[in-house]
Amino acid sequence: MKKQHPCGSNEWQITRVGADIKIKCINCGRSIMLPRIEFNKKMKKVIQYEGDEYGKKD
Ligand SMILES: [Zn+2]
Numbered sequence: 001m002k003k004q005h006p007c008g009s010n011e012w013q014i015t016r017v018g019a020d021i022k023i024k025c026i027n028c029g030r031s032i033m034l035p036r037i038e039f040n041k042k043m044k045k046v047i048q049y050e051g052d053e054y055g056k057k058d
Pocket of ligand 1: 005006007008009025026027028029030
């Protein structure tokens with residue numbers, strides 16, 4: 001995932017998928033939420049999934 005957290009990590013784990021996407025910084029453990037549409041625009045590649053719900057492409 002390209003987005004970089006201020007702590008220096010650019011690895012994120014998806015912890016919740018819904019109307020909003022909740023992702024957690026793997027390095028520092030902080031979670032942020034963003035609207036799914038923002039997620040789709042900004043997050044081109046996801047490094048790690050929790051579950052495979054979001055990973056399914058149609
Ligand atoms: Zn972080």
